[in-house]
Amino acid sequence: MKNKRTYLTNASFTALAFVILGYVAKFYPASLTAFDSAIQTAVRGTLPSAATSFWTSITVLGNTVVILAICLALAFFFYKKQWKAEAYFILASFAAMGVASTALKYVYQRPRPSIEWLIDTIGYSFPSWHTASTMMIAGAVVIIINQRMKSSLSKRLLQASLLILAVLVAVSRIYIGVHYPTDIIGGWLLAATLLLAMFPYYDQKRFEWRFQSKQK
Template identity: 45%
Template sequence: MYQLGASFGLILFVILGYVVKFYPHVLSGFDDKVQGAIRCEMLEALTVFFKFVTHFAGFVYVPVILVVFTAFFLIKKWYAELIFLVGNVAVMPVLVHILKGIYGRSRPSVVHLVVEYGFSFPSGHAATGLMVYGCLMVLICQRLHSSSIKWLIRVLLTIFIVLIGISRVYLGVHYPSDILGGWLLSGSLLLLGYPIYDEWRFKWRFKGVQK
């Protein structure tokens, strides 16, 4: 089931990337409408908020989050969880950088509220945000017993992932379709990697390698 979801997501990403590369005008209506809705009220408070939120998927806070959870997983002897989180998050920026070079999409021609360089598709922040907090959602909920707490964590982290994506559009550095591309890519890889992680986690716990 996970492989099926991952395959479907990757197919959608390839289709979206093809349209971005060769028929960008097809997406202009969607991008303009969503961009206009998100940027219709450029309030100072919103700008401060989204500048703060966007850092949680960038080079400012992600390394800190990884260090904190790496230390926690080592203390708990959760080695499969450690490899799953760090491995996925480490691969994402490299893959996004390569894909941005392939698609070569310029950033939106609107006022940028933060400084960004390079190409636009897919969004690295959207992809990284989903990967970091998606991994944490999976790993934390896997260890919890309370259904209500699991539900709360899933809702909160999902909202946070969406806010990170919205922040990139609000700040003017990405098209909405860039965000969608980042989510499709990251979500597909997360689904693809989860069964492998879960199998190794089971084996290592059975052998006493980890708790």
């Protein structure tokens, strides 16, 4: 595709931003304290019960089992419609994010915040897996919707709803205390990097398969 180089160039920029943020988080964490603490305080407030109930419910949407179930259901639906490239794109997005996010946590080994947690969890803090995975899958579905649905208000509302839901999951990780805001930014940068890097290859394969009548 003609814009392949542009997408890969943009992916390299977001990857560089991710690496820089990760480097600072690992070797100079004190420099991020003021930024992280200010946002944590603003988001968490006094931990009111209504907000706690809302955010602890929202955060479940980013759990591995939930994201995997959503991806499998979408892939099955797309495949049944003979949208094979789209089905593989969703599955590849989940796999790439799962491997990259998990591996990078061990690279940076950032401890989780020392503030009160509202749920139990394990592992390192940077980048936020929930944030990265929900934005990655939401972004992939937004791309597919953009290609498959005719331009309309309902199309834009659906795309916006998916992105808002991904942002809500990210904010929930700050509220419940298991991630720093910079972990969230890292998750978004990682998702953007992978989407930008994967999209031109998916789009090329989609075009080839439609041309060869291998899919609709």
